[in-house]
Amino acid sequence: MTSLLLKILPSFPSKNRDGGDDYSVEYSFAMEYSGPPVGYDIPQAVPIDIDRIPTASVVSKASMVSNLSLPVIQPFAKTNPSSKKLSMGFKLDYKAVLPPNSASNSSEFVGSGTEGHCSISCKSMNLIDSSGALGSMGVDESIPKVSDGIESSGSLGFSDSRDDSQELSGSSEVEDLKDDGNSNEGGLRSPAICPEISSSGGEAFIDESSHHVNEMSTMTSCDQESSDIVHVRTYHDDPQIFQGRLKTKSNVKKGLCHRCLKRNRFTDKVVCIACGARYCGNCVLRAMGSMPEGRKCITCIGSPIDESRRGTLGKCSRVLRQLLTDLEVKQIMWSEISCEANQLPSEVVYVNGKPLSQEELVKLQTCPYPPKKLKPGKYWYDKVSGFWGKEGQKPCQIISDQLEVGDSIKRNASNGNTNILINNREITKAELRMLRWAGILCEGNLHLWLSKDGSYQEEGQNNVTGRTKLWDKTRSKLVCALLSLPIPPEHANSSGKEVVNLGNGVVPNYLAQKTLNKFLLVGYDKSGTSTIFKQARMVYNVPFSEDDRQNIKLMIQSSLYGYLGILLEGRERFEEECLIEMRKKRSDQPGPSRSGGQIDEKNIYSISPRLKAFSDWLLQVMISGNLEVIFPAASREYAPFVEELWKDRAFQATVNRKNELRMLPRVATYFLDRVRSCSFMLLNRFWAVEISRTDYEPSDTDILYAEGITPSNGLASMEFSFPKPTQNSFMDPADQNDPLQRFQLIRVHASSLGENCKWLEMFEDIDLVLYCVALTDYDQFLDDDVNGVSTNKMLVSKKLFENIVTHPTFHQKDFLLILNKFDLFEEKIEQVPLSECEWFQDFNPVISIHHNRSTSNNYNNPSLAQRAFHYIAVKYKRLFDSLTGGRKLYVSLVTGLEPDSVDETLRFAREILKWDEEKPTVAQDWSSGSIEASTTS
Numbered sequence: 028m029t030s031l032l033l034k035i036l037p038s039f040p041s042k043n044r045d046g047g048d049d050y051s052v053e054y055s056f057a058m059e060y061s062g063p064p065v066g067y068d069i070p071q072a073v074p075i076d077i078d079r080i081p082t083a084s085v086v087s088k089a090s091m092v093s094n095l096s097l098p099v100i101q102p103f104a105k106t107n108p109s110s111k112k113l114s115m116g117f118k119l120d121y122k123a124v125l126p127p128n129s130a131s132n133s134s135e136f137v138g139s140g141t142e143g144h145c146s147i148s149c150k151s152m153n154l155i156d157s158s159g160a161l162g163s164m165g166v167d168e169s170i171p172k173v174s175d176g177i178e179s180s181g182s183l184g185f186s187d188s189r190d191d192s193q194e195l196s197g198s199s200e201v202e203d204l205k206d207d208g209n210s211n212e213g214g215l216r217s218p219a220i221c222p223e224i225s226s227s228g229g230e231a232f233i234d235e236s237s238h239h240v241n242e243m244s245t246m247t248s249c250d251q252e253s254s255d256i257v258h259v260r261t262y263h264d265d266p267q268i269f270q271g272r273l274k275t276k277s278n279v280k281k282g283l284c285h286r287c288l289k290r291n292r293f294t295d296k297v298v299c300i301a302c303g304a305r306y307c308g309n310c311v312l313r314a315m316g317s318m319p320e321g322r323k324c325i326t327c328i329g330s331p332i333d334e335s336r337r338g339t340l341g342k343c344s345r346v347l348r349q350l351l352t353d354l355e356v357k358q359i360m361w362s363e364i365s366c367e368a369n370q371l372p373s374e375v376v377y378v379n380g381k382p383l384s385q386e387e388l389v390k391l392q393t394c395p396y397p398p399k400k401l402k403p404g405k406y407w408y409d410k411v412s413g414f415w416g417k418e419g420q421k422p423c424q425i426i427s428d429q430l431e432v433g434d435s436i437k438r439n440a441s442n443g444n445t446n447i448l449i450n451n452r453e454i455t456k457a458e459l460r461m462l463r464w465a466g467i468l469c470e471g472n473l474h475l476w477l478s479k480d481g482s483y484q485e486e487g488q489n490n491v492t493g494r495t496k497l498w499d500k501t502r503s504k505l506v507c508a509l510l511s512l513p514i515p516p517e518h519a520n521s522s523g524k525e526v527v528n529l530g531n532g533v534v535p536n537y538l539a540q541k542t543l544n545k546f547l548l549v550g551y552d553k554s555g556t557s558t559i560f561k562q563a564r565m566v567y568n569v570p571f572s573e574d575d576r577q578n579i580k581l582m583i584q585s586s587l588y589g590y591l592g593i594l595l596e597g598r599e600r601f602e603e604e605c606l607i608e609m610r611k612k613r614s615d616q617p618g619p620s621r622s623g624g625q626i627d628e629k630n631i632y633s634i635s636p637r638l639k640a641f642s643d644w645l646l647q648v649m650i651s652g653n654l655e656v657i658f659p660a661a662s663r664e665y666a667p668f669v670e671e672l673w674k675d676r677a678f679q680a681t682v683n684r685k686n687e688l689r690m691l692p693r694v695a696t697y698f699l700d701r702v703r704s705c706s707f708m709l710l711n712r713f714w715a716v717e718i719s720r721t722d723y724e725p726s727d728t729d730i731l732y733a734e735g736i737t738p739s740n741g742l743a744s745m746e747f748s749f750p751k752p753t754q755n756s757f758m759d760p761a762d763q764n765d766p767l768q769r770f771q772l773i774r775v776h777a778s779s780l781g782e783n784c785k786w787l788e789m790f791e792d793i794d795l796v797l798y799c800v801a802l803t804d805y806d807q808f809l810d811d812d813v814n815g816v817s818t819n820k821m822l823v824s825k826k827l828f829e830n831i832v833t834h835p836t837f838h839q840k841d842f843l844l845i846l847n848k849f850d851l852f853e854e855k856i857e858q859v860p861l862s863e864c865e866w867f868q869d870f871n872p873v874i875s876i877h878h879n880r881s882t883s884n885n886y887n888n889p890s891l892a893q894r895a896f897h898y899i900a901v902k903y904k905r906l907f908d909s910l911t912g913g914r915k916l917y918v919s920l921v922t923g924l925e926p927d928s929v930d931e932t933l934r935f936a937r938e939i940l941k942w943d944e945e946k947p948t949v950a951q952d953w954s955s956g957s958i959e960a961s962t963t964s
């Protein structure tokens with residue numbers, strides 16, 4: 028029977044490498060079923076009407092990928108002039124090596140194209156480029172695209188041009204090929220629905236594509252296991268629900284590779300951007316070939332992408348990076364972005380209520396600042412200011428202005444209800460807030476004309492309102508970042524620039540257009556948020572702008588006078604104490620007491636009248652709260668006093684006792700100590716004097732130690748990405764994933780959150796909240812002068828944490844608890860028991876040794892500080908669990924002054940986001956035992 032059938036078959040595949048016949052290939056033949064009705068669907072093959080066959084989009088020329096062992100496949104379709112029937116097939120130039128588990132694992136065959144109407148089921152063939160060189164899955168541009176049903180474990184579909192009805196009967200695997208008579212509405216017949224024969228055991232997957240085809244204009248179906256895919260492209264009136272997608276049928280279970288059907292939930296898969304089929308690392312190259320249109324199954328080439336996956340275009344998955352070279356990955360990603368088949372159809376993009384023409388879409392996409400991640404949908408565009416947004420929503424970007432696209436803007440475009448108009452559009456509440464914060468008076472029915480450069484003018488008035496343009500105000504930019512409002516691209520400072528130059532090559536812009544993940548960093552007073560923020564800027568090379576440096580310099584200068592003030596106040600106290608001591612001594616001495624005597628009243632802490640006058644004045648300024656107003660402007664003027672003070676014996680004696688001055692922040696030591704070392708180096712030029720000079724340039728470390736970031740100390744924001752690890756450095760698996768992913772770190776001071784943290788509502792699109800706690804707060808108390816009570820700062824911080832966690836805006840948001848100042852905590856815990864804070868009464872380090880041994884970094888001997896940290900972390904976790912109804916709190920141990928520590932924490936934050944995306948398959952339980960995984964101790 029076999030030999031008989033082989034004779035009928037075209038001379039197709041049956042030669043092995045040695046030129047001998049190869050009988051190891053299995054064939055399946057189809058014949059028309061004419062038996063009694065059966066209770067299951069019979070697979071059907073539909074003849075093709077060649078005139079109506081759907082054609083493939085032109086495949087990108089950039090699809091050549093070197094060094095891939097992939098088949099060269101030339102699908103073709105010809106018409107037989109006499110019958111007008113389609114002949115389809117492939118010019119195959121490949122060797123097929125059967126895998127070890129197939130019937131004959133050593134056989135190969137070399138095939139060439141053929142025409143015929145038969146179904147050949149070749150189980151699990153590995154297709155290898157016969158020349159061993161470049162494999163291109165390029166589709167001949169001149170040839171209509173058909174379902175190029177070839178894949179390693181699939182069936183090859185051919186149509187016999189001579190006799191369409193020829194019936195060849197094969198084994199039980201043979202499927203019936205016949206016209207299903209159920210072609211789509213336009214009379215179009217679907218080409219070659221290739222019946223699937225399951226490689227796992229002969230169970231036939233039957234294409235039910237016709238059930239899906241309602242509004243279909245194009246339908247193709249495909250081969251092998253991908254015959255479970257039906258291409259359905261639908262156009263609805265409403266582009267929001269436009270779908271150009273291939274639906275995968277549900278007969279491949281979630282989590283399984285669509286080719287080998289094996290499950291490995293922890294192995295990344297490559298997803299077809301058209302049909303959503305997922306392939307494991309072993310199968311992806313076979314299933315996707317050389318990817319001339321990016322990550323698409325071979326059978327999906329030419330098909331439109333699934334619009335819901337448009338955001339992933341150009342974002343390479345880890346699996347591919349492991350399989351291919353950098354260059355290959357880049358080329359594939361480039362093809363994915365640039366090939367015609369993957370482009371957005373213009374008619375599904377509406378601007379101001381009007382669908383775009385192809386010309387308009389091109390205009391929009393090629394302007395200097397195009398909309399990012401454009402998807403099918405309805406948008407509004409204010410061409411005067413360049414504001415761009417989704418219909419009914421606040422603006423999300425400022426694109427190039429004056430583009431002639433779509434209709435003119437409507438008043439209700441963004442669904443605003445503020446009565447305030449900008450360029451004829453009623454603005455949203457967020458925008459109104461931004462205008463107010465920027466100092467623009469918004470009252471009544473204000474109608475502003477806002478131009479691209481940020482200059483604005485009230486309607487009906489000739490003069491441009493306000494000399495400062497909106498975008499020149501640092502404040503507006505910050506507020507925009509906070510409110511998730513856009514700023515013009517050319518106004519983005521260094522921190523807002525897109526990174527397009529990475530490593531040795533220039534990465535195309537499309538790769539740089541990543542979604543921005545937002546971290547909100549917040550904490551109670553002095554918890555270290557600004558230190559962590561500044562540290563992050565330095566670690567991720569986000570330079571401080573000139574403005575930032577100037578502001579920080581001024582802050583350092585005024586802080587310096589603040590430290591001097593605290594020292595001078597201490598000096599007074601010491602002098603007083605000394606005096607009392609002296610008097611006491613004198614009174615204890617026998618003999619007549621001497622009255623008055625100025626000279627006797629002097630002691631080691633006494634200063635000259637001139638310095639005393641300066642000291643009195645400075646303390647007065649501090650008490651009145653005007654320090655920041657007077658300094659640093661006056662710092663140069665008072666520099667001589669600083670110098671004189673520094674040389675003064677009494678003052679130095681005070682400095683020696685600085686540890687007794689509770690008010691003096693520890694960081695003051697940094698600046699004061701530098702005074703000493705520099706005074707030595709600079710031959711009597713005191714550092715404090717240096718700092719007060721106008722030409723003082725703060726170093727990065729000065730900036731880190733400076734208190735605060737901005738003069739108002741309210742809000743700061745930066746964008747960054749994690750640097751690509753150097754070749755020699757340890758490769759964090761997460762880095763391979765998406766080195767260009769952009770992040771935004773927003774730091775907000777607790778005092779700026781307003782009553783009941785009401786301003787938190789501005790942070791609705793935050794992805795992760797980083798809540799910062801100073802571990803050292805456990806023995807610190809906050810005196811309430813009014814009620815006369817003092818509250819432990821750790822408890823105040825805990826209360827703020829509770830308020831933020833339970834705030835409706837943060838419902839369901841992930842939290843990362845940053846337990847900061849571990850360096851200081853290590854010192855303190857040896858001196859002061861943790862039970863100083865009533866919340867930590869039950870800390871019993873002796874009992875917890877055993878428990879900690881199993882989880883601590885320092886396995887054998889966790890330090891007291893580590894145990895205490897673990898204990899506090901668990902306390903917070905339980906609290907979070909009870910506040911959120913069982914959700915997990917992530918915890919990280921940090922020393923904000925150490926770059927590695929901050930880096931590690933932010934990478935951990937990135938991991939959390941990643942787990943979040945992959946839920947629920949990964950990290951089912953982040954138990955408290957895992958806390959240590961995030962520690963830096």
Ligand SMILES: Nc1nc2c(ncn2[C@@H]2O[C@H](COP(=O)(O)OP(=O)(O)OP(=O)(O)O)[C@@H](O)[C@H]2O)c(=O)[nH]1
Nearest residue numbers: 552553554555556557558694735848851922923924
């Ligand atoms: N030793 C040490 N000091 C730190 C650490 N983190 C912050 N500090 C210091 O703690 C003080 C407060 O830190 P900030 O970063 O200003 O805290 P903040 O959260 O901005 O607090 P506010 O100023 O109230 O906004 C500063 O003097 C920092 O230098 C740390 O990990 N170790």
Ligand SMILES: [Mg+2]
Nearest residue numbers: 553557734735
């Ligand atoms: Mg601060």
